[in-house]
Amino acid sequence: MNKTIDEEPRQYTVTVFTEDKVGMLNRITIVFTRRHLNIDSLTTSESEIKGIFRYTIVTKCTHSLIKKVVDQIEKLTEVLRACYYEEDDVIAQEIALYKISTRNLTKRDKSMEDIIREYNARILDIEDGFIVIEKTGFKRETQKLFEQLKPYGILQFARSGRVAVTKPIEELTDYLEALAQAARTSNKIRNWKLTNVD
């Protein structure tokens, strides 16, 4: 029976935990590339546990595809864990920096001060000729601010990848314990196989 359902692509957040090894990012992105899947954003940093890195990857695809992609990532040696989350299951933020020319700063109807207050943004730096504004939030929020600031002349704009934590409660430390157990079981089966040759 084929239960293949045609589904609409949706946004997924993939989190991957890996050992600290050269080339991991490459090996993870290859899984996306092979499926002709675009990565919308990607952030990596060391996790709460030293020596374990966390990748947060946002992509858009169908549910059946994200499942397969995550399975293939988790299969990679040195990947400890790969999961995907629906939008409701993650708490995520992105940081955006806007470099604005000071030339038009006072010529607009709405004052810069009002905009900064309204968007809960802040001024990071003031230099001769430009200011730098910082805003943390959802992509739609940083994008809205982008539109507001556009008339002032945005000299540069940079938005980070998604920084996310997940709602489901299984934490990495618990999972590491499960992995250690799995490795022990695996070894037992391996030894059984080595001694039980037909």
Add this chain to the structure above:
Amino acid sequence: MGKILGSQAVVKSLLEEGLDTVFGYPGGAVIPLYDSLFDYINEGKIRHVLARHEQAAAHEAQAYAQITGKVGVCIVTSGPGATNAITGIANANMDSVPMVVITGQVGSTFLGTDAFQETDVFGLSMPIAKWSCQITRPGDIADSFAKAFYIAVSGRPGVVVIEITKDALTHETEFHYKKAPVLRSYAPYPEIDQENIAAAAEMINNAKRPLALIGHGVLIARAEKAVREMLEKAGIPFGMTLMGLTALPSDHPLCIGMLGMHGSYASNKLTNEADLIIAIGMRFSDRVTGRLSGYAKKAKVLHIEIDKSEIDKNVETDLAVHADLKTALSYLTPMLEKKSNKQWRAEFDKFYKMEYEQVIRHDTQPGEGIIQPGEPVDIISRKTKGEAIVVTDVGQNQMVAARYYKFKTPNTFLTSGGLGTMGFGLPAAVGAAVAQSQKPVILFTGDGGFQMNEQELGTIIQEHLPVKIVILNNSVLGMVRQWQTMFNGGRHSATNLINPDFVTLAAAYGIKARKVADRAGLDPAIDEMLDLDGPYLLDIEVDKDMKVMPFIAPGSTVDEVKLC
């Protein structure tokens, strides 16, 4: 213990893993490694098989691994040595064969500078290997090798590529080796879930028309006996994938033939009549399933598989047992009810008869006209009593060998399944002959594929290997031509070959050879080939218009399989 050179650490690592045979080709970046091998080779502690091309060296190591059950080891230099080996790496990995490929690399201070013979092998191999690593310090050699061998051979096996910079080989290090290190990110043998096994047993016990699909995983898990017991107890008819052939004897009463595109008529016709598909150590390749939307429509699917990412990848399962096969069956088989499913098994016979009348008889015993490629396969199958090691290239030669050789013993068939690499045959036959000398090694190849790695005739004479080469010579690229005939209105674009005289070519290497173009000459030539204690090349002129049938046309479903 004192310090040793990095290159010596590599050799010691190989010895720690119990390896006595390596395949390879030296070059600038691995000269230090070959220097450390020198004494071991001279003292007969390590056999080094010098291929004539790195791709061939990799295929040879793969075949050696499949026949011996050990990890195949292949040593190549940096740059072109490594890129030449890429096809062999991809091929072995696609077919889940354990192999460790050691490639040289420029000195670590030259990395990334486009130095002479520098290629990013580490990066290049990532998408086609189970694991890759780059060693830049001699102190990392022991740990990396222990990890590499463990990863290559455990779970679903595959290829590990180790790139070593030249300075890591020439500097000194301490050496402590610990085999099969525990890795927290890698648990190749999953825990058995008893409830899951019970559910699988119930599914099988409730089935009225079960069909088992036997894949390469059965051979890899060394579960041939366990699978046989299971199938015989529950009376389950089974088909074998191309890579799963030999897991059980071809003439087993429950065997309904090979699966897939050129598999048996019966297995394809009745896949869609089964009420339960039990996939055992196989991955539902597109060559097995045909069009997925019309695959196994009336069946529930039970998938027993060690690689979790294969479960639900191509065919959605109703129940999956994620486990080592042998372990899983040790729990599953006792829970199965004894059955014979005689009536269901008998349904396959009708289709076999149709296939025999319309395809098999003509393929193997046409009696007149130009020799059919199936004829020598059939004769050799009978003369060797199904006990030879059969190697194929890719294409029509591969399919007729797979279809008409009657296998008796596990792991006696070597072919390029997943990647479909033309040129695989001759080097694989070399590897098989290096691996053992009890069984004759018989290569069925086409004239096209043979010429893709024919330089390995040199390896055959240097290593004194009694490889029997059967060229099913139709002077065309037969399989592509068949498709052109069937789907491109007979426009045979770029599939004609002007060939050399293969007998003269063999003679240049001092290999005995004979050309046969008439049926009467076939039998004596085959006798001469099999009786000779040494390599032999038999060039047989066969029908270029022969089509491999049955055939599931691309885009068709399994039950749309055609006989002509």
